[in-house]
Amino acid sequence: MDPDAQQPTPEPSEATALENPDASAESLETLETVETSASASSNSGPTIVDATKSSGDSQPSAPAPKPVHGLKKLMRVLNIYLLLFVFILVIAGVIIGVAYFQSKKQSSSGVVQSQNLSQKTLEQLASSDAQVGDAKQVLNVQSNAIFAGKVLVRDSLEVAGSIQVGGTVTLTNLNVTGATNFEQTQVSKNLSVGGDAAIQGSVTVQRSLQVNGGGTFNGPVAAPQITTSVFQLNGDLTLTHHIIAGGPSPSRSNGPALGSGGSSSVSGSDTSGTLNVNTGGGTGNGCFATISFAQRYNGTPHVIVTPVGADAGALDYYVTRTSSSFSICDASAPPSGVSFSFDYFVVD
Secondary structure (H helix, E strand, C coil), rough: CHHHHHCCCHHHHHHHHHHHHHHHHHHHHHHHHHHHHHHHHHHCCCCCHHHHHHCCCCCCCCCCHHHHHHHHHHHHHHHHHHHHHHHHHHHHHHHHHHHHHHHEEEEEEEEEEEEECCCHHHHHHCCCCCCCCCCCCEECCCCCCCCCCCCCCCCCCCCCCCCCCCCCCCCCCCCCCCCCCCCCCCCCCCCCCCCCCCCCCCCCCCCCCCCCCCCCCCCCCCCCCCCCCCCCCCCCCCCCCCCCCCCCCCCCCCHHHHHHHHEEEEECCCEEEEEEEEEEEECEEEEEEEEEEECCCCCEEEEEEECHHHHHHHEEEEECCCEEEEEECCCCCCCCCCEEEEEEEEEC
């Protein structure tokens, strides 16, 4: 047997590719042409491939997968990030909408918003008139504030801390609900105290003082004049000056003891006074005069009569009294043509 016949003969395509590299490259170009034609035939119908153009008797290879270019990869990645961005925008829009409606609800319910005072606003206030904020906002001033001119508050003024005033304060109406300390206070019109008032120092009232209820003083009370309807003392009464009894003057009527042509007159008040008597002719026993009180007493008062002078002291006088009047009388006939007087003092 021929030894050359036992060795396998290489395929024509492989041998050709090994012996002729240019032919191999040409075969690759042929395969690419076939793949291009095959892809085109999917749209335009079947395409006949000339087998004579391929080198050797090898069958045509299956079409290779299309490579994915870099631009398409980038577009796929961008599509994912675009979806994430749109999703984030939707979430942010929902949050903003909820916050907006919540703020509208708070403003409609009467919540007052605060507003800080910036340096620019301070400069505007210093140079000219300016309006800061509106009635629904609160102006917060963190630092100290000095107003060189007047300050007008059109609505109520609420102070959470203490108020210290170095000058005079003029108030039309002042309502104090808590404890207040005043070093010096002058009330030119009316002062109304609904509760208890404790005054540690002296009180000077230049005009009238009217107290509708009771008053308790633990110390001395000094007043040039006190006018009261009822004055009640639970202790001793100490007077260091005169007692002057005032009031309207009482009236009087003559009695038979004056005689013919006699007269009488009274001066003073219901509390104290003097009865002057001038006797005439033909006097007799009885009363000189009856003094009627301008205001009657609740009961029969105590009447103290003192004769003035020796002529009055020599008389045999006596007193009769009722709640509305009293009389000064003589038990015997007084002398004719004589003048004398009686002082009286009346207490209930």
